[in-house]
Amino acid sequence: DGGxxxxxxxxxxxxxxxxxxxxxxxxxxxAMYWYRQDPGQGLRLIYYSxxxxxxxxxxxxxxxxxxxxxxxxxxxxxxxxQKNPTAFYLCxxxxxxxxxxxxxEGSRLTVL
Amino acid sequence: AxxxxxxxxxxxxxxxxxxxxxxxxxxxxxxxxxxxxxYPNQGxxxxxxxxxxxxxxxxxxxFEAEFNKSQTxxxxxxxxxxxxxxxxxxxxxxxxxxxxxxxxxTRLQVFP
Numbered sequence: 001d002g003g004x005x006x007x008x009x010x011x012x013x014x015x016x017x018x019x020x021x022x023x024x025x026x027x028x029x030x031a032m033y034w035y036r037q038d039p040g041q042g043l044r045l046i047y048y049s050x051x052x053x054x055x056x057x058x059x060x061x062x063x064x065x066x067x068x069x070x071x072x073x074x075x076x077x078x079x080x081x082q083k084n085p086t087a088f089y090l091c092x093x094x095x096x097x098x099x100x101x102x103x104x105e106g107s108r109l110t111v112l
Numbered sequence: 113a114x115x116x117x118x119x120x121x122x123x124x125x126x127x128x129x130x131x132x133x134x135x136x137x138x139x140x141x142x143x144x145x146x147x148x149x150x151y152p153n154q155g156x157x158x159x160x161x162x163x164x165x166x167x168x169x170x171x172x173x174x175f176e177a178e179f180n181k182s183q184t185x186x187x188x189x190x191x192x193x194x195x196x197x198x199x200x201x202x203x204x205x206x207x208x209x210x211x212x213x214x215x216x217x218t219r220l221q222v223f224p
Contacts, residue, residue: 004155006155033211040121040216040217041216042202042214042215042216042217043156043202043214045211048211088153090155090156092155092156094211098144098161098163098206099144099146099204099206099211099212100144100146100158100161100206100212101156101204101212102158103148103155103156103157104155105154105155106153106154106155108153
């Protein structure tokens, strides 16, 4: 079945360490997105990519970086510059035309 | 700026009672509307969507929503809820096929 796979599901890191969250899709979608979710704040857009080798900052890009070397993959790196990285991270892809998003199962990052 | 408002952060309801989750969006000539559901520690799953045509949209799990252009609303309803409907529900809007804008979510808590 087609879908979006995020890994790891749970991740712990120490302050000052970078961590990379994986997102892979086999839906053949061009656009991919990363969201951050905090309790009571809904989903906030970190980065998005509408085509391979191109990406744009979302509303809260500071302290994060991404790459889009392959259509299927859109990894997110949470850098040590991110002041409050503990959150639930969601990856999504876009079928195109309507804005409808398909989501992965999410990755929960906890910084100790 | 374009926006989506979910007026209720939490909605408690007893099992088998009807429920309505409210969603309003800022006015625009062309919108696509979505409701997503999120169970704990999972990604978002599409409940239903309005793209065009009939203003009453039926989705999965017995949910339905009505697009009201004059009131710029897209409220979600279910005539009889189950314990298993306990989850967070997000309204989202795409303006002119641009990327989705999410509301802050409504937590539906169903009690026996």
